[in-house]
Amino acid sequence: MKMYKCCIFDLDGTLINSIKAIAYSCNLTLRKYNLGPIDEDTYKILIGDGYKKLIERALIHCGDTNLENYEDALITYMEYFKIHCMHEVKAYDGIYDMLDFLKNNNIKIAVLSNKPHAQTVENVDKIFGCGYFDRIAGEKSNIKRKPNPEGAIITANDLDVNPCECLYIGDTNTDMKTGISAGMDSVGVTWGYRDRKELEDFNPKYVIDHPSEIVDIIKSTVLVSN
Incomplete structure (x- = not known):
C-alpha cells in the first residue's frame, strides 16, 4: 500500500x-487604462498561470487585444499587488x-x-x-x-x-x-x-x-x- x-x-x-485581493489589484491596474472592472467570477477563470498571464488575459478580456498596455500593466499590477496582496485574504x-x-x-x-x-x-x-x-x-x-x-x-x-x-x-x-x-x-x-x-x-x-x-x-x- x-x-x-x-x-x-x-x-x-x-x-x-485570495480572489478579492487579485481582483482588487488587477482592477486598479485596468482603471489606469480606462478599462474594466472585471468581476470576481471572471477572475477565477483568468488566474492560475502566473501574474503575467493574468494581465495578458485581463487586457484582452477588456478589449486591449493588441496588448498595447501590457508591459506597463505588468509593472503597475505588481506595484498595487505588493500593497494589496492581503486584501480580504482568508x-x-x-x-x-x-x-x-x-x-x-x-x-x-x-x-x-x-x-x-x-x-x-x-x-x-x-x-x-x-x-x-x-x-x-x-x-x-x-x-x-x-x-x-x-x-x-x-x-x-x-x-x-x-x-x-x-x-x-x-x-x-x-x-x-x-x-x-x-x-x-x-x-x-x-x-x-x-x-x-x-x-x-x-x-x-x-x-x-x-x-x-x-x-x-x-x-x-x-x-x-x-
Whole structure:
C-alpha cells in the first residue's frame, strides 16, 4: 500500500481564498487604462498561470487585444499587488484542522504557487504563521512555473521524499497537470476557483469537496495517531 509522506499544496483557491485581493489589484491596474472592472467570477477563470498571464488575459478580456498596455500593466499590477496582496485574504474552512493533522502525523507540508514568490511567502506567513510550512515556493525566474513539474520535483527533493510519496493538491487543471507530470498523485479540490468537471477532465487520483477528505486519504494509507 502506498504511504504518503508529503503534501504539496497550491495556494490560491486551495489553501486560501485570495480572489478579492487579485481582483482588487488587477482592477486598479485596468482603471489606469480606462478599462474594466472585471468581476470576481471572471477572475477565477483568468488566474492560475502566473501574474503575467493574468494581465495578458485581463487586457484582452477588456478589449486591449493588441496588448498595447501590457508591459506597463505588468509593472503597475505588481506595484498595487505588493500593497494589496492581503486584501480580504482568508483560509478556507477546514484548512487549519487538516494542516494540523498532517503536521501532528509527521507528514511534510509545502506550498508551490505561480504567485510571485514574495507575495506567496507573505500570504502564507500571515495566514498560517512563520515557519509553519516545511517549504514555500512562489514564482521565481530560475524555475519554470506550473504546469511544468520542475518546482514540484525540486520541492520533493528538498524535503527528501520521493515524488511518488507525495500528494499534489490544487484547484485547477494547471495543478492536475503539474502533479501528474511530477509523478505525484494529484488531488483536485472543488472549493476553489474551478469546477469538478475541469478537474476530472485531467484525471487526478482524487477529487474532494472538503479539506477533511485529505485526512481521510492519509488515514487510509498510513498508521496515524488519534
